[in-house]
C-alpha cells in the first residue's frame with residue numbers, strides 16, 4: 001500500500017515566485033526506505049514540507065495514507081541537520097517531548113510517565129546513549145545530539161519518519177555509525193522513511209529507492225531501486241554492485257551540473 | 261592558597277575594592293580642594309547626615325521601595341501579557357510596535373502632572389510612573405524572545421500536531437525566559453527612576469520628596485544620603501533579579517559563567 005503519493009505536484013514560495021519544485025509524481029510504499037538526493041537548492045526540503053503538510057502545494061495533490069494532505073500532519077517524526085534539542089530539557093525529557101504533544105499519548109503522559117521514561121531510556125540505550133539521560137543536550141557531542149534527535153523523532157512510533165540531512169554536519173566515522181543505527185532501528189521495526197541527503201553512499205546504503213532531483217525547479221530525474229540484499233553490513237559499501245550504483249547516480253548528478 | 265583560589269577571591273572582592281577606592285578618592289578630593297559642604301559633601305559628611313536623619317531616611321526609603329516594587333510588579337504582569345500577544349502574532353506585532361515606541365519616547369516626567377490631576381499627589385502617581393517607565397523593556401524582550409523561535413523547531417512541533425498553545429507552552433515561553441529575566445534587571449532599575457521622579461515632582465513622601473526638601477534648605481549631606489540610598493536599593497534589587505535569573509535560566513549560559 002502506498003503511504004505517500006505525489007500527483008503532478010508543483011510548488012512555489014509566495015504568489016509569483018519561481019517554482020521550487022515542478023510536476024513531481026512519486027509514491028512511497030508503506031515501510032519503504034526512500035532517499036532523495038540532488039544539488040543544493042533543488043527543493044528537497046520543500047518536498048519534505050509538502051509531505052508533512054507544513055506547506056501546501058501550488059498545483060497537484062499530495063496524499064498521505066490515502067487522504068489528501070491539508071494542514072500539518074499529526075504524529076510525523078522529523079529530524080534535521082541541526083539537532084534542535086531544547087537546551088532547558090535533559091536528553092530524556094527532550095526525547096519524551098513528542099509524547100506530551102501527540103494526541104494519542106498526551107492524555108496519559110502524566111499517569112504513565114514512568115513507563116514512558118522506561119521507553120525513552122530503552123530507546124536511548126539502543127542508540128548508545130545509555131547514561132546520558134540526565135545530561136543536557138549541550139553536554140553532548142554533535143553526534144550524540146543527533147542520535148538523541150532521532151530518538152525524539154521515533155519515540156511516538158510515527159508511521160512516517162522524515163530525515164533532512166540528519167548526518168550532514170558529522171564526521172565520516174560518526175556518520176557511518178549513525179547509518180548503522182538507523183538501519184538497525186528500521187530493520188527491527190520497519191517504518192516508512194524519507195531521507196534527504198547529499199551523500200550518495202548514504203543514500204544507496206540505507207535506501208530501497210533513491211530519487212535524484214534536478215536543479216531548481218526540482219523535478220524527479222531518476223528513480224533508482226536499490227536491490228542490494230538486506231540486512232546490509234557496512235562492508236557492502238566496498239563491493240562492486242554498490243560502487244556501480246553510486247557511480248550511476250553520480251553520473252546523473254554530473255549531468256545536472258553540465259546541463260546548467 | 262592556590263592561584264585559582266586567589267583569582268576567584270579577587271573577582272569576588274573587586275566591586276568592593278573599587279567602591280572603597282572611589283570613596284577614598286572622593287574624600288581626598290573634597291579635602292584637598294576644600295570643597296564646601298553645601299556644594300559637594302564629602303563621604304564622611306554624607307555618613308554624618310545618614311546617622312543624624314536615619315529614621316526619616318528609612319521611612320521615606322520604605323515608601324519609595326514600596327511604590328517602585330508595586331509599579332514594577334504591574335509592569336512585569338502587563339509586560340508579560342502584552343509581550344506574549346505581540347510576540348506570537350505578526351499582526352499585533354506590526355500594529356502595536358510603532359505605537360509603543362512612540363509612547364516610550366515621551367519622557368515619563370511629562371506624564372506626572374497628568375497623573376496628579378487624575379489621582380492626586382503621593383503614592384498612586386509614583387506607582388504609575390514606575391509602571392509606565394519600566395514595562396517597555398519587558399514587552400520588547402518578551403516579544404523578541406517569542407518572535408525569534410527557530411522555524412525548524414516550529415516545524416517539528418507542528419508535525420507532531422502541536423497547537424499554537426502547545427508551541428507557546430512547551431517551546432516558545434521557556435526559550436524566551438532568558439530574555440525575560442534579562443529585562444527584569446533593566447526594568448527594576450528603571451522603576452526606581454520612575455518612582456523617584458514622581459516623588460520629586462508631586463509627593464510629600466518618598467526619597468525623592470526628601471531630597472527635594474533637603475536641597476531647598478541647602479542640606480546637601482542629606483540630598484546625597486538620599487541618592488546613595490536609592491543607589492543601594494537599586495543594586496540590591498538588581499542583584500536579587502540577577503540571582504533569580506541565574507537560578508531559572510542556567511541552561512542559557514550552558515552552565516558556565518555568564519560573559520565571555
Ligand SMILES: Nc1ncnc2c1ncn2[C@@H]1O[C@H](COP(=O)(O)OP(=O)(O)OP(=O)(O)O)[C@@H](O)[C@H]1O
Pocket residue numbers: 013014020039040041042043044045046047216
Ligand atoms: N521559506 C522560503 N521562502 C522562499 N523561498 C524559499 C523558501 N525556502 C526555500 N525557498 C526556495 O526554494 C528552493 C528550494 O529550496 P529547498 O530548501 O527545498 O532546497 P534544498 O534542496 O533543501 O537545498 P539544500 O540541499 O541546500 O538544503 C530554493 O530555490 C529556495 O531559494
Ligand SMILES: [Mg+2]
Pocket residue numbers: 044045046164
Ligand atoms: Mg534543505
